[in-house]
Amino acid sequence: MKDIILKAENISKQYRLGQVGTGTLSHDLNRWWHQVRGKEDPYLKIGDTNDRSTKGTSDYVWALQDINFEVERGEVLGIIGKNGAGKSTLLKILSKVTAPTTGSIKCGGRIASLLEVGTGFNPELTGKENIFLNGAILGMTKKEIASKLDEIIEFSGCERYIDTPVKRYSSGMTVRLAFAVAAFLEPEILVIDEVLAVGDAEFQKKAIGKMQDISKQGGRTVLFVSHNMAAVKSLCTRGILIENGTAIFDGSIDETISKYLQGDIVNTKLIDNNNRIGCGLILFESVKVYGDAEDLKPITGGVLVLEFSIVNQHLIHSSDIFFDIRIDDDFGQRLVWASTRLKEMRNVDDPNKIVLQFDKNPFESGIYFATIFLQIKNDVADWIDNAFTFEVEEGSYFLPGKKITRGQSRLNVDFDIQFK
Missing domain, CATH: 3.40.50.300 (P-loop containing nucleotide triphosphate hydrolases)
Structure with a gap:
């Protein structure tokens, strides 16, 4: 046993939105009148689900439900x-x-x-x-x-x-x-x-x-x-x-x-992310993450491509744009910092894509979090913390049959960043 x-x-918990967290006096009287007659609380049938990122249609919200x-x-x-x-x-x-x-x-x-x-x-x-x-x-x-x-x-x-x-x-x-x-x-x-x-x-x-x-x-x-x-x-x-x-x-x-x-593996619509900082002169629009081909997931030791579409309506020259990406594991440990400050970016005059490519993917199988950053000269243009996550499937980084283990040191990790 x-x-x-x-x-x-x-267990359910309902709150009323606005400055006052309980019901109005008229609502309380209505609840009391239903209770006296042995009927169900009329406000239990209304209310939106607890989604903080969307605008609701009701004055009530279910913080918890069932x-x-x-x-x-x-x-x-x-x-x-x-x-x-x-x-x-x-x-x-x-x-x-x-x-x-x-x-x-x-x-x-x-x-x-x-x-x-x-x-x-x-x-x-x-x-x-x-x-x-x-x-x-x-x-x-x-x-x-x-x-x-x-x-x-x-x-x-x-x-x-x-x-x-x-x-x-x-x-x-x-x-x-x-x-x-x-x-x-x-x-x-x-x-x-x-x-x-x-x-x-x-x-x-x-x-x-x-x-x-x-x-x-x-x-x-x-x-x-x-x-x-x-x-x-x-x-x-x-x-x-x-x-x-x-x-x-x-x-x-x-x-x-x-x-x-x-839950959020490859949130492709970065433009809809409201948790961002910057002047907005250029913006991350979307991202695609793939392996040896666009329809294949990345595997350890294979090709890993992160392809960003950006909104550059002011046609800012690529030489004035700095790009950073920081990749963390599911424990929050920083694994990679790739930046155009560390490695010069191959570019064209009017970019609308930024492509980061690892020819030999250094990540073992698991889920990874990416924070992305764009800067124009000395001004932060777009910075999204934990903008998206992506998944890497199991593969062989070293010899066939030998798997990489979490925390194992990786040397000579190389990458390429380019505008397209």
Whole structure:
């Protein structure tokens, strides 16, 4: 039999858009009148899906819609998705910070939450006083908190400032202390929402190790939200992928991350990307990524071509244009920086395409993220961070039958950039 400690059934959350987050007085009266007559809330039938990049037609939006899942005791569940997908809203509902519009949460233990930097801390109280305050909120007795006090202070690394008001702490110090309180006061369920990104590398390593100890040795459950796929992959055993307020996948963490990364493979319409910086005198319009032929995917060791169409209505001469591309792996590690500042670009007077070609593709199989940049003399023209992703299939970089491994050093990686 499964030992289920947390169960979410048909969780939905509806918000009203605009300056006021709840319904108007007339809407509230209408809801009350329907409730008195034993009828369904009339506003549950309206509202747009949670897509932050589009303009809606309704005053209501479903931040979450029909979320169902179970979590076993001792399981580490990763919840991933894009910004605005509904991850934080779900954790706030699970932590009982806010109530769901529909659905119910069944929980078999105490929940400790780290949702935002400083949540649950009184800035006027000292670090030590906040430890006791948070412990009391979590249902701990003063004696229980005192028995863990030295461990909490040591883990947080804030001993020098423990008798100083928290309002004088940096955001990183606040997170250190908050995590130490939540982890060492032994809740049955620990909920972490991206706040570890505020801490430094040393603390993140300690925190992930502590969460692994909590789940493996303590048998406690962890719900972890992060955009750091390396941390998610190393910590979690199972994942849920949320997109536009709905859970579109629930499975092993490797499969979940793969689904998440494949969501935007080769977003060819770069011109529609609103997340860009620059004066706009020239713009990236679209991109094609292919291997030995336009209808073939790139493979390790084969040809890799990234072909960009650009909008150059002012007919700016190619000699005045600088092009950069940075390629990262799914852990966010920078692998390649190709730039016309490093290698002169073969060009013509009136370019409308930029082609980057690797004759011997240095990437192993997997998903890769590309950030692209155009500059006219000293002015940034178009800069799109994580503009698109592309996939490389398995191949042989060295001798036949010998595969390249992640992190293996690659020497003499050559590329060619040209205008067309």
